Amino acid sequence: MCTGRAAGITAGSALRPAPGGEAVVIERRSADGRRRLPGPARVSAAVRRSREALGQLLAPRDRLSWLNEASTRIGTTLDLERTSQELADFCVPDLADAAAVDLLDCILRGEDAPCWRKGELPVTRAIAVSEMPGLNLEPDPVGDLSFHRSASLPSRCLIERKPVLVTRIGAREHDVIAPTRNGADAMRRAGVHSYMAVPLIARGVLLGIADFIRVGGRPGFNRTDVALAVELASKAAVYVDNARLYGRERQAVVSLQRSLLPRGTPTTPGLAVDTCYAPAADPGGVGGDWFDVVGLPGGRTALVVGDVMSHGLAAAATMGRLRAVARTLMALDIAPERVLARMDLAARDLEEDQVATCLVAVHDPMHGSYTLAAAGQPPPLVVDAAGQARYVELPVGAPLGSGVIPYDAVEVKAAEGDRLVLYTDGLMKSRSGDVDTALARLRTAAAGLDGTGLDGAGLNADALVDAVSAGGQRFDEAVAIVSAAHPGAGDVLLEQWGLPSDGSAAARARRLVREQLARWGLEELSETTELVVSELVGNALRYGGGPGTLRMLRHGRLVVEVSDTGPDLPQIQHVSLSDEGGRGLQLVNLLCRRWGSCRTPTGKIVWAEQDIAGLVGAAHPADPALPHGAG
Numbered sequence: 001m002c003t004g005r006a007a008g009i010t011a012g013s014a015l016r017p018a019p020g021g022e023a024v025v026i027e028r029r030s031a032d033g034r035r036r037l038p039g040p041a042r043v044s045a046a047v048r049r050s051r052e053a054l055g056q057l058l059a060p061r062d063r064l065s066w067l068n069e070a071s072t073r074i075g076t077t078l079d080l081e082r083t084s085q086e087l088a089d090f091c092v093p094d095l096a097d098a099a100a101v102d103l104l105d106c107i108l109r110g111e112d113a114p115c116w117r118k119g120e121l122p123v124t125r126a127i128a129v130s131e132m133p134g135l136n137l138e139p140d141p142v143g144d145l146s147f148h149r150s151a152s153l154p155s156r157c158l159i160e161r162k163p164v165l166v167t168r169i170g171a172r173e174h175d176v177i178a179p180t181r182n183g184a185d186a187m188r189r190a191g192v193h194s195y196m197a198v199p200l201i202a203r204g205v206l207l208g209i210a211d212f213i214r215v216g217g218r219p220g221f222n223r224t225d226v227a228l229a230v231e232l233a234s235k236a237a238v239y240v241d242n243a244r245l246y247g248r249e250r251q252a253v254v255s256l257q258r259s260l261l262p263r264g265t266p267t268t269p270g271l272a273v274d275t276c277y278a279p280a281a282d283p284g285g286v287g288g289d290w291f292d293v294v295g296l297p298g299g300r301t302a303l304v305v306g307d308v309m310s311h312g313l314a315a316a317a318t319m320g321r322l323r324a325v326a327r328t329l330m331a332l333d334i335a336p337e338r339v340l341a342r343m344d345l346a347a348r349d350l351e352e353d354q355v356a357t358c359l360v361a362v363h364d365p366m367h368g369s370y371t372l373a374a375a376g377q378p379p380p381l382v383v384d385a386a387g388q389a390r391y392v393e394l395p396v397g398a399p400l401g402s403g404v405i406p407y408d409a410v411e412v413k414a415a416e417g418d419r420l421v422l423y424t425d426g427l428m429k430s431r432s433g434d435v436d437t438a439l440a441r442l443r444t445a446a447a448g449l450d451g452t453g454l455d456g457a458g459l460n461a462d463a464l465v466d467a468v469s470a471g472g473q474r475f476d477e478a479v480a481i482v483s484a485a486h487p488g489a490g491d492v493l494l495e496q497w498g499l500p501s502d503g504s505a506a507a508r509a510r511r512l513v514r515e516q517l518a519r520w521g522l523e524e525l526s527e528t529t530e531l532v533v534s535e536l537v538g539n540a541l542r543y544g545g546g547p548g549t550l551r552m553l554r555h556g557r558l559v560v561e562v563s564d565t566g567p568d569l570p571q572i573q574h575v576s577l578s579d580e581g582g583r584g585l586q587l588v589n590l591l592c593r594r595w596g597s598c599r600t601p602t603g604k605i606v607w608a609e610q611d612i613a614g615l616v617g618a619a620h621p622a623d624p625a626l627p628h629g630a631g
Contacts, residue, residue, distance in 0.1 A: 075239030333598030
C-alpha cells in the first residue's frame with residue numbers, strides 16, 4: 001500500500017523541511033512556483049475547517065491515554081509479524097484510515113545493523129497492513145519485497161530517517177506514494193488525500209517504516225499527528241526490535257538443535273520407527289530436547305529421548321554433548337541402566353552445571369522385548385493393536401547430573417502390533433491443567449493413532465504432537481514412536497543355538513552356519529562365514545571359558561554372534577612373523593565389513609557383520625558405520 005516508489009514530485013508542490021528539521025512537509029505552490037498566500041476567504045475557510053477538525057482529533061489528554069494504551073496492545077508476543085500487525089491495527093482508525101509496516105529486508109535476513117548503508121537504495125518487505133473496510137487500496141501483499149527509488153517518499157523517509165508529511169495530496173502526487181500505477185489509481189478512487197510516514201528506529205538501528213493515509217472527509221494529517229506518530233513509532237520500534245532479536249536467537253537455537261539431532265534413522269530390524277522434533281513457539285523455550293536411534297549388534301536397536309533442563313544455546317550445546325556420550329555408550333552395547341549411570345557422571349563434569357532427563361530403551365527382536373531405564377523422564381506409553389493405551393510402570397531415577405545413582409531397568413514384552421511412544425515432558429506440559437490431566441490427554445491422543453503413518457502402522461509422530469498441542473501453547477518436544485514385529489516377519493530373519501563348551505563347539509558352529517545359510521539362499525557366504533565363526537568360537541574356548549550361544553541375523557546384512565563368560569574384550573594384536581597365533585581377529589577384520597564386542601551381565605558377545613551380495617547399499621543410508629574393532 002504505502003511502500004511507494006515514484007519518479008519525482010509534481011510541479012505543483014515542493015518539499016521543504018519543517019522547522020527544527022522535524023519532518024519533510026509537502027506544501028502547495030502556485031503554477032509559477034510562488035508560495036500561495038491565503039486570502040481572507042481562504043483564512044476563514046481554513047479556520048472553519050480547523051474548528052471542524054478539532055472535534056475529530058484526539059485531545060492532548062486523549063492522545064496521552066492513547067499512547068499509554070499502545071504499551072498494552074502492541075508487543076504482546078515476541079513474534080515479529082504479529083507485533084507489526086498489532087502496530088498497524090492499533091493506528092486504524094484512531095490515527096489513520098489505513099496503515100502499513102515495512103521492514104528492511106537486510107534486517108529480516110538477520111544481518112547485523114547497520115545492514116543498509118548510505119548510497120544504497122532501500123529494499124523493504126511488507127510485514128503488516130491494516131485498513132478500514134471497503135477501501136480496497138490494493139496494498140503490497142504481505143511478504144513481498146519493495147525496491148524503493150530515490151525520489152519516492154518512503155525512500156526519502158528511510159534515507160533521511162525523518163518523518164514525511166503530505167498534508168494534502170495533489171491530483172498527480174499519488175504516484176509518488178503508491179508502489180504501482182494501479183495502486184495510485186486505487187488511491188485516487190478511494191479519495192486518499194493525506195499521507196504520513198515515520199521511520200522505525202530502535203536503539204539507533206533503522207528497522208523500517210510505518211506509513212499512514214487518510215481518505216474522504218477526514219481532515220488531513222498535520223504536525224500534531226506527525227508528533228503523535230513519531231512518539232508511537234519510538235515505542236513500537238522497541239517491541240519490533242525485541243521480536244526481531246528473539247526471532248533471530250530462536251532461529252539460531254533451532255538451527256543448532258536440528259543440526260545436533262540425527263538426520264536419518266539407521267536400519268532397525270523388526271522395528272518401524274518414526275521421530276519428530278517440534279521447537280517451542282516461545283524463543284526462550286527452545287533448546288535441550290533430543291531423540292536418537294542407534295543400531296546395535298545382533299539386530300537390536302537402542303532408542304533414546306532426553307531433555308536438558310534449560311533453554312537457549314547453552315541447552316542445545318549441552319544436549320549435543322550428552323547425545324554424543326549416549327551414542328558412544330550405546331555403540332559399546334552397554335546396558336541401559338549403565339548408560340544412564342555413566343551419563344550422570346558426564347553431566348556432572350559439564351561446566352554449565354546443568355541437569356537433564358533421559359530414557360533409554362533397547363529392543364531385542366529375538367526376545368520380542370524392550371529393556372527400559374529412565375532418569376527423571378516421564379513414563380513411556382504402550383498402545384496395543386486394539387488401540388488401548390497404557391503407561392509403562394517404570395522406576396524413575398534422578399535426573400542426570402544430580403549424582404543420585406544407580407538406575408534400574410525393566411523388561412517390557414513387545415507384542416506384534418504394539419506401539420511404544422517415547423517423548424519428552426514438553427508433550428504433556430500445560431499452563432492451565434495439572435499433570436494428571438496432561439497425561440490423560442496424551443494417552444487419549446496416542447490411542448487415537450489411526451494407522452495412517454509410517455508403513456500404515458499408526459506411526460505418525462507429527463500427528464501426535466499436533467493433536468496434543470492443539471489449542472494450547474507449544475513447548476519444546478521430541479517424540480519417537482516405534483512398532484515391533486516378530487522375528488521372521490518381513491525381511492528380518494534370526495536364529496539362535498546353544499554351543500557345547502568343549503572342542504566340538506567349532507565343528508558344530510560351522511555346520512549350523514552352513515545349514516542355515518543354505519536355507520536362506522546365501523551359500524556363497526558359507527566359506528567366509530564358517531571361517532569367521534571358527535575364529536570367534538576358538539577365541540571363546542581359549543579366553544572366554546567356552547562359548548555360550550551362536551546367533552545369526554539376516555536383515556540388510558548378515559551378522560553372526562558368539563557369547564561367552566570371559567570378562568576381557570578381544571583386541572587385535574601386533575604379531576611378528578615368528579608368532580604362531582594372534583592373527584585370528586586380523587583375519588576377521590579383513591573378511592568382514594565390521595566387527596566388535598560388548599559386555600553382558602554374564603560375560604561378553606563378539607560379533608561380525610558381512611555385506612550380502614545384491615543387498616549392498618539397500619540398508620538405510622543413515623545406517624551407522626562403526627569402526628572395525630568397535631568396543
